[in-house]
Amino acid sequence: MAKAKSAFVCTECGAEYRKWQGQCSSCQEWNTLSEVHLASARPGGGAATGRTGYAGDLSREVIDLGNVDLSEVPRMSSTFAEFDRVLGGGLVPGSAVLLGGNPGAGKSTLLLQTACKLAQQRRILYVTGEESLSQVAMRAHRLQLPTNGLKMLAETSVETILAVAERETPEILVIDSIQTMHLEDISSAPGGVAQVRESAAALTRFAKKTNTVLLLVGHVTKDGSLAGPKVLEHMIDASLLLEGGADSRFRTLRGQKNRFGAVNELGVFAMLEQGLKEVKNPSAIFLSRQEEQAPGSLVMVVWEGTRPILVEVQALVDESALGNPRRVAVGVDQNRLAMLLAVLNRHGGLFTGDQDVFLNVVGGVKVLETSADLAVLLAVVSSLQNRALPKELVVFGEVGLSGEIRPVPSGQERIAEAAKHGFLRAIVPRANAPKQAPKGMEVIAVDKLSDALDAL
Structure with missing residues (x-):
């Protein structure tokens, strides 16, 4: 043996x-x-082939890359335009999608809404391992969702789930959640690395074999990352993260991995009594500003996936009572903030070494790109000088270590988005300045940080 x-x-x-x-x-x-x-490898059977001595199925054909069919992959709409945007256009048959988030973020609510609406015209099997069927039914009734046609199963055994799925032949299989699933052959407890990996592998094999859409719900760890992500990343086709605290009305759905669409695509939802409702114009939410402009407040244009979004950044610079002044950043990288402050001191002539600097991106948005550099510095300067910036001003651009303002991708689209929301002035890198500015907007092109400070 x-x-x-x-x-x-x-x-x-x-x-x-x-x-x-x-x-x-x-x-x-x-x-x-x-x-x-x-799992131990199966003992090889059959005759050896050729000089290599390997046995295998010789009926497989080798296909030239140029002869591969490039027809469009058929997609199914999730009934949510924002959900489809993050997925890259919709659900792909045979794909495995992992949806993660904090407790109470709305993972089960989003999938239950999607399943109930799609069940009116498609075959869907919803497997719940954490809640009873009555709890799911009560939630669906509270959200006023159509419940007829949705097949439900309360089970945690992967073998049983696969047997039921083969009998029901669903087009979409929802597993809530992968941490509660277990295989009989593995002795470890549900939620462990072995159970999570092997259970996800078995479910993914079934999805690929039967061309079924597999939607998995995953929990997050203390640091906010998906529990066991590294053992699942190579199996799944898309990894989505639903973010938003219990005290926030809005939820953001971000794509972290997607084999069928753009990475870092962002979808915005509002949590209401009737469940999650998609937000068509996210910029309008993040720009709910006060009538009287305060120092340290500035609007910037960030690029999320395939669209520009206008968000407000706020800075507070105050004299420090500590020997080591604090640098606190929410929504941007704290190390990048420290680097930008050093650039401001060297090339802008403004010293903040004895000041506490606090930075916040309004709305809970996490800015992952460098186009926010110039807006962050100008917001810090505004708070440091205690002078409010014009309310109709929008800024974007990357700041280099030598004080130069570098261009960012999709500059024309960012300017057009700002003009659509009524902004009258923009400070942008010179390489992103359009040949003809939008009607009614003044575009100020800058090459160096000192030029941007003079433009203020």
């Missing part, structure tokens, strides 16, 4: 080791290695 093999996998980064050790060498975390039993 072949000896059963096992490996030790880090639950934080997914690194594998032959023996257990206290600290993971890859991510430097302690006590994160869990034992995973590996």
Whole structure:
């Protein structure tokens, strides 16, 4: 009998080791290695082929890359335009999608709304492993959703789920959640690395084999990342994260991995009594500003996926009572803020080494690109000088270490979006300045940080 093999996998980064050790060498975390039993390879059967001695199915054809069919992949609408945008146009048959988020973010609500609406014309199987059928039915009734036609199953055994799915032949299979699923052959508890990986692998194989859309719900860890993401990333086709605190009315759905669309696409939803409702114009939400302009407030244009979004950045610069002044940034990288302040000191002539600097992006938006550099610096200067900036001003541009203002992608579209919302003045990199500015808008092109400060 072949000896059963096992490996030790880090639950934080997914690194594998032959023996257990206290600290993971890859991510430097302690006590994160869990034992995973590996399936033994099947003993080879059949005659060897050729000089290599390998046996296999010789009926497989080798296809030239130029002869591959490039026809458009058929997609199914999720009934939410914002959900379809993040997915890249809709649900792709045979794809596996992982939806993660904090408790209470609305993961189950979003999928239940989608499943109930799609069940009116498609076959859908909704598997709940955390809640009872009565709890799901009560939520659907509270949200005033159509419940006829949606097939429900309360089960945590993957073998049973696959048997029922083969009998029901659904077009869409929803698993809520993957952390509650388990396989009988694996001895570890549900939620462990081995159970999560093997359960997701079995469900994904079924989805690929039967051309079924697989929607998985995943939990997040303390640091906000998906639990066990590294062991699932290579299996799934799309990884989406639903963000938003319990005290926030709005939720943002961001794509972190997508084989069928753009990465970092952003969808915005509002949490109402009737569930999640998509927001058609996110810029209008993030621009709910006061009539009287305050120092340190400025609007910038960020690019999320395939569209521009206008968001407000706020800065507060105050004299520090500590020997080491604080640098606090919410929504942007804190290390980049420290770098920008050094550029402001060297090339702008404004010293903030003895000041506390606080930065916040309004609306809970996380800015991941460098186009916010210039807006961040000008907001800091506004708060430092205690002088409010014009309310009709919008800014974007990347700031280099030598004080130069670098261009950013899709500059023309950003300016057009700002003009559509009534902004009359824009400070942009010279390479992004259009040949003809939009009607009624003044575009100020700058090459260096000193030029931007003079333009104010």
